[in-house]
Amino acid sequence: xxxxxxxxxxxxxxxxxxxxxxxxxxxxxxxxxxxxxxxxxxxxxxxxxxxxxxxxxxxxxxxxxxxxxxxxxxxxxxxxxxxxxxxxxxxxxxxxxxxxxxxxxxxxxxxxxxxxxxxxxxxxxxxxxxxxxxxxxxxxxxxxxxxxxxxxxxxxxxxxxxxxxxxxxxxxxxxxxxxxxxxxxxxxxxxxxxxxxxxxxxxxxx
Numbered sequence: 001x002x003x004x005x006x007x008x009x010x011x012x013x014x015x016x017x018x019x020x021x022x023x024x025x026x027x028x029x030x031x032x033x034x035x036x037x038x039x040x041x042x043x044x045x046x047x048x049x050x051x052x053x054x055x056x057x058x059x060x061x062x063x064x065x066x067x068x069x070x071x072x073x074x075x076x077x078x079x080x081x082x083x084x085x086x087x088x089x090x091x092x093x094x095x096x097x098x099x100x101x102x103x104x105x106x107x108x109x110x111x112x113x114x115x116x117x118x119x120x121x122x123x124x125x126x127x128x129x130x131x132x133x134x135x136x137x138x139x140x141x142x143x144x145x146x147x148x149x150x151x152x153x154x155x156x157x158x159x160x161x162x163x164x165x166x167x168x169x170x171x172x173x174x175x176x177x178x179x180x181x182x183x184x185x186x187x188x189x190x191x192x193x194x195x196x197x198x199x200x201x202x203x204x205x206x
Contacts, residue, residue: 001101001108003159006115008077009181011069016044019065023054038135038162040102040127041065066104073111082200087120089205100143100156102127102134122147134163137170144172157197161185164192 003009016036017028032051036044045061048054054061090097098121101108105126112118123146130138144151151171158164159179168174176193178186190196197203 001099001112002103003179003181004157004177005080005083005099005117006077006111007080008072008111009159009179011072011077013181015065015069016048019061019068020048020052022068023052025052037160038102038133040131040133041104042128043133062104066107069103069107070110073107074114077111079115079117080200082203084117086200086203086205087117091120093205096147097121098143098147099124100127100134100139101125104128134158134160134166137166140167140170140172155194159189161189161192164189168192 045058108124132138156167156172157175159177174193176189176196178198
């Protein structure tokens with residue numbers, strides 16, 4: 001979802017710093033920011049507890065971060081241009097779709113509902129449910145199980161190189177989607193993917 005269907009990665013990129021600043025931590029190392037990229041929110045909260053000795057638990061910190069992002073999903077985050085039309089075209093062809101995201105399911109539902117595309121998806125699956133980020137294939141396999149299909153029959157759309165690598169190694173067909181937040185990895189993602197989407201507005205489904 002994030003960076004693929006919706007233009008949210010800039011908000012996520014700032015979340016750790018926004019949250020930690022609210023806790024009185026004004027400087028966050030690039031090492032920490034890089035470490036949390038493949039993590040679920042609860043995993044990130046655990047790292048913050050360990051690194052900064054914050055009061056509370058991973059659960060309470062996760063709730064606080066969810067509340068911060070909740071406001072962005074509720075008000076600010078837009079669809080990527082052309083996504084609605086692309087999903088409608090897939091729907092018209094009878095393609096079953098789901099969303100697999102590191103984002104918590106309530107936030108996914110809130111955002112996709114506001115943006116008018118929730119109806120296209122059979123279900124939403126957060127990596128939180130399988131207790132693993134997209135550096136492991138658990139969530140992709142669970143989605144395949146729920147769809148009643150095999151990995152080879154499923155296309156996984158990803159903007160993040162590490163997630164695309166995971167899906168490809170697990171036997172899924174991979175569609176690389178360009179996002180400005182991961183522009184530095186675009187060549188690698190394009191080389192790895194079975195096909196790519198640079199701009200949804202220019203896509204024509206055959």
